[in-house]
Amino acid sequence: MAITTDSPVSALRGVGPAKTASLAAVGIATVNDLIRHYPRAYQNKADIKTIAEAAELCIQSSAADEGGAGDKHTAPPCAFLLTVAGEPTFKMIRRGMTILRFKAFDETGVCEITYFNQQYLRDVFHTGAVFRFWGRPVLERGVLKLSSPVQEPWTETAPLPPIVPVYPLGAGLSQKYMASLIREALKAAAAQIKDHLPTEILQNNHLCSLGYAIANIHFPENLEALENARRRFAFDELFCTAAAMAAIKSGKAGGTAPILAKNDLSPLLEKLPYSLTGAQQRSTEEISADLASGSPMCRILCGDVGSGKTAVAACAAYIALQNGYQCALMVPTEILAGQHYSELGPLFESLGYRTALLTGSVPAAQKRKIHAGLAADTDRIDLVIGTHALLSDTVSFASLGLVITDEQHRFGVNQRALLREKAGQAHTLVMSATPIPRTLSLVLFGDLDISRLDEMPPGRQKISTFAVDESYRTRLVGFIRKQKNAGYQTYVVCPAIEETKKKKASEDTEELADIDFFAPPDEELPPKSATEHAAVLQSMLPDLTVGLVHGKMKAAEKEHAMDAFYSGETDVLVSTTVIEVGVNVPRATLMVVENAERFGLSQLHQLRGRVGRGKAKSYCILVSDATSDTAVQRLSVMCRTNDGFQIAEEDLRLRGPGDFFAAEGSFRQHGGPSLTFSAGCNDTRLISDAVTAAGTLISQDPDLMLPENRALGAYIHDMIQTSFHTIS
Secondary structure, eight states: OOOOTTSBGGGSTTOOHHHHHHHHHTTOOBHHHHHTOOOSEEEEOSSBOOHHHHHHHHHHHHHHHHTTOSSEEEOOOEEEEEEEOSOOEEEEEETTEEEEEEEEEETTEEEEEEEESOGGGGGTOOTTOEEEEEEOOEEETTEEEEESOEEEEOBTTBOOOSEEEEOOOOTTOOHHHHHHHHHHHHHHHGGGOOOOSOHHHHHHTTOOOHHHHHHHHHSOSSHHHHHHHHHHHHHHHHHHHHHHHHHHHHHHHTOOOOOOOOOOOHHHHHHSSSOOOHHHHHHHHHHHHHHTSSSOOEEEEEEOTTSOHHHHHHHHHHHHHHTTOEEEEEOSOHHHHHHHHHHHHHHHHHTTOOEEEEOTTSOHHHHHHHHHHHHOSSSOOOEEEESGGGGSTTOOOSSEEEEEESSGGGSOHHHHHHHHHTTSSOEEEEEESSOOOHHHHHHHTTTSEEEEEOSOOTTOOOOEEEEEOGGGHHHHHHHHHHHHHTTOEEEEEOSBSSOOOOOOOOGGGOOOOSOOTTOOOSOOOOOOBHHHHHHHHHHHOTTSOEEEEOTTSOHHHHHHHHHHHHHTSOSEEEEOGGGSSSOOOTTEEEEEETTGGGSOHHHHHHHHTTSOOSSSOOEEEEEOOOOSHHHHHHHHHHHHOOOHHHHHHHHHHHHOGGGTTOOSSOOOOTTSOOOTTGGGOOOHHHHHHHHHHHHHHHHHOTTOOSGGGHHHHHHHHHHIIIIISOOO
């Protein structure tokens, strides 16, 4: 029976019930799934080092890291081509622990190689045999040593692959098994893979074919082939995502929406304690024009921290209400929902409109009253502010005309659509406090028009930002006390809730070469936990009150912790990034971020924006012991500028779009497309070219029905159905 891409993975040789279960656990059910299970990194074994070169590298690396002290020096992992000098010696050094040791040589010297608990290797290594070894060299008292290196027999007639893939694994799977299985899958089914990108798109953008890209993303011929494959996949993701967004937007263009022509904002503006900035006025006019057009508004309001998005949203809501329609404002957290309600509820009540707060923690009886009020024809609720509770099947509206989502990057396309669909063709306004580079915004928000708040209200002070290491801990604690004595408060943000257990070493944590497109942050320093750090700070500051808030706390506990901080009862609030967005405490003047290297620049900018909201001078202290070039660059950018758009561009350059909206835990925009390869792409030209090409193609062939575009049309259709309309 012929194997196809749709065949179950069990159709391949060597895949029994146990392996089938192991593969299913990592999302591999079919041959196509296996082919699309891409490496997370690569080992560059093409650059063979001699023993003498490795010894010199060890000395150089240790000199850079430790000033050259000590008798033991190490270097990054590398490849060697060595001949076994003599038969291995084998002994049991203690119960359950064996050691296999032998010497190998090349033309520059001799190396000592050791394996632990691998008795079967006694029959592998024989005098005169040549192997390619891969491992981390250690120079100890002038002798180069390798401990448990990866070994491959070498002959002149059968060259070994120069670049070796490293796959994401699960229980019961090994790198060798996964690579072998993928080779078999490609051999059996590669010819069935058809390219969905039109030939003209490939030629105009100098892209390789899909078949070439798949073959070389798994088993690259060389570094150039690997880069060509990666570039093709990155372009593919960006192009198809932008095309899908453009297709969605094109489909909406012919729809109708309520015509909200009444737009006298003077009653609302008279109640605000400030005047709108020029940027706020411009954005409000753009929104007003959309609402009066009769076509569904799909607009994002993008602005820096403190630029006044809430005031613009209030203007949009007021237009909807004065035209006789309801407005729903959806936010990602109960803390933010409560804050918006405390600010906007009294404002709109004073204008004669009925408001409500709907979150998961609202008592059932109160929820029923709110549900009834939203669906009522008379005495209905005009403005509802809530969390995901607004998406419940039991929530319906009598006349929903405008949907506003705040901190839009926490919601996917499908979640925006779910709320909008409760009113057929309601207008949509989404807001983000993350300033987005123009090139990236075209991809992430291709279904939206963009209004930018690029002007700050008068009176916002520049926040002084400093990067320090642990040696400043005593001074930092003293500075926290100084803020308290002056009548101010402090945030301390940690990357973890509780102490994380150290991962056990496994084959999936092998040392990697510097060809790692999907690697975690470059330095894995132990993350500080909010729970433990709060206790430590309380012991160091016994005369201050230290509070704690994190995402695993119950809603009532979080509300109590935030209320205590807002009222001034708590002097220091230790938190995870649950306070990243929307929290407004004017007396807070100091933001301390622990393990700052673990956060993206845009997220650090969001955290910094929690202070500087009053009249007092404010500060942000970034604590990190990271020494890598990338980490140092990130933190220096934060110290250099307060401009969110400049920071966003730098974040894109340094980290790529995949980390752009890093949140507590791993980021995944629920219901949105997965940007696996483009997550590591910081080539703004590639992003721009992909988006431009997609927009041009959709404008010329909106339904992708031309013969040369039908394969792409089918691919985009599947993408919209599976990626954009599935809540994960």
